Amino acid sequence: MRVLRRGDVGQEVAEIRTMLVALGLLPESYATGEPAFDPGVEHALRAFQQRRGLITDGVVGTATYRALRGASYHLGSRPLAHLMSAPVFGDDVLALQERLTELGYNCGRPDAVFGPQTEHALRNFQREYGLTVDGICGAATIRALRQLSSPRARGGSPVYLREREQVRQAGSRLRGKRIVIDPGHGGSDTGIEFGGLREADLAWDLARRLEGRMKATGMEALISRGPQQGPAEAERAEFANEAGADLLLSLHCDQNPSPFAQGVASYHYGTGDGATSTVGELLAGFIQRELAARTGLRDCRTHRKTWEILRMTRCPAVRVEIGYLTNPDDHRRLGEAAFRDVVAEGLLIAVKRLYLLGENDQPTGTFTFADVLAHELAKAE
Structure with missing residues (x-):
């Protein structure tokens, strides 16, 4: 439309x-x-x-x-099933995913899309409760879901506890971690253009700087697009999913009609009813603190969003809006290569802090790239 x-x-x-x-x-x-x-x-x-x-x-x-x-849909208003050609989505799918999660079945992150993981969880539920195992949420399945008043877990928390446990089990070393770096826009979509700077070019430059630092630590860094490509957010999320990424970082700049709007903000998956990606929220917080301390950009805090790049990735994802191109101070800083180096280092340190989980940590803004390399070498011995 x-x-x-x-x-x-x-x-x-x-x-x-x-x-x-x-x-x-x-x-x-x-x-x-x-x-x-x-x-x-x-x-x-x-x-x-x-x-x-x-x-x-x-x-x-x-x-x-x-x-x-x-x-416009509520649970029970229509049958739900996994359709390869035209994926079913809606609030009724989200309600089904949250209910199955409450009952202890792993749907992955509730994203309102009926995918193969939701179908697998639904089939397991149907099998355990003596229903026809067809992977279709019809009238009989809805009745069974409504009759169960004592779920094994409440609030949809198991999926987010699994996220955090996966980070803990991954260990503090960066070597072997697979990170997708997603430079915003690209191709014919240049993003914000202001004062001779283009958002797509800045995001690409930052992605390359971050990629080099991550590879130096032994991480597997993948960039979601080429320099002249501009895939849709859903395609970027699918790239991360197919790559089996551990994390996704989406890099953007911001704009505002007011030239006084400035600063850095980070976004992670979260809904209005309190559901949130625990690891995404944690990483967004580390990014905010590191970038605000290192760059002097105003701290515009972390925020929950349901954007496709955050909702459709199976791994924790964070979108970072690094400065306002419409603000004179932010514009000047973003135009400096040395500043973009500082941003890239801050992003790397934030990822390192995520995996340290408080072990041998240092005050915000003091951890350096050299410290990260030294830590990796020490862990390797």
């Missing part, structure tokens, strides 16, 4: 209005009125985007439309 924004009219806008009415974000009168994208629709849409962890721009693009469609 085409992108919809304030001022647009037509049947596509009418559909958006109807969905927002059904979600209780617009009054009933909007279901029958003139199909116009007016300020009321924009306000309701921004509220929906904020609630869902989407970019709050008041515009209906692919991600927002998909989330609106998914929000």
Whole structure:
């Protein structure tokens, strides 16, 4: 569908209005009125985007439309199954994944997409509870799920506990860790362009600097795109999944109509109801503290989001917005190669801190690349 924004009219806008009415974000009168994208629709849409962890721009693009469609389903409103040709997604899938996780079945990270891991968990549930083992969540399976009032675990936490345990078991050495570095945008999508700098070029340069440092420590660093490529976020996530990545770091810059907006912010997977990637949140925090201490960029903190690059990766993922190209100070710093070296070192140190889990740690901003290499050599002996 085409992108919809304030001022647009037509049947596509009418559909958006109807969905927002059904979600209780617009009054009933909007279901029958003139199909116009007016300020009321924009306000309701921004509220929906904020609630869902989407970019709050008041515009209906692919991600927002998909989330609106998914929000129209509840568990039991339709049969659910794994379809290779057209993956089933929606709030009902998310509810199923969270319920199975509560019961102790491993669906992976709840992402609202009915994939093979969800099907496997559902089949295990059906087998253990004497249901027809068909991998389809139909009426009988829904009844069984609703009848069980004492799940083995509450709150969807097992999947995130598994994430943390995998990091602990991986050990503190960086050698052998497989990291996907994802430079944002690329190809015809240059991202933000301001004052002679392009976001895609800066992200690529940072990715190469980080790649070199990671390989020097024995890590396997993979870059998600070529210098002239611009894959979609879902394709980048699939690249990381197929590579069997341990972590994904997505590198971006930011912009704002106000030239006073500045700083660095990190984003990890998390939903509005409190579910979060434990390791992603931990890594985002390390990145924030390291970059703020080393670069002098304003600390804009960590945030939960459900962006595809965070939601569709099976490994913990963090997106880092490194400075505002529309801010004079951030723009000047990002244009300096020495500054980008400092950023690359800070990102590497943050990853190292994640795997140290507090062992032989040092104050934020004081750990150096040489310290990391020395630690790796000492562990190898």
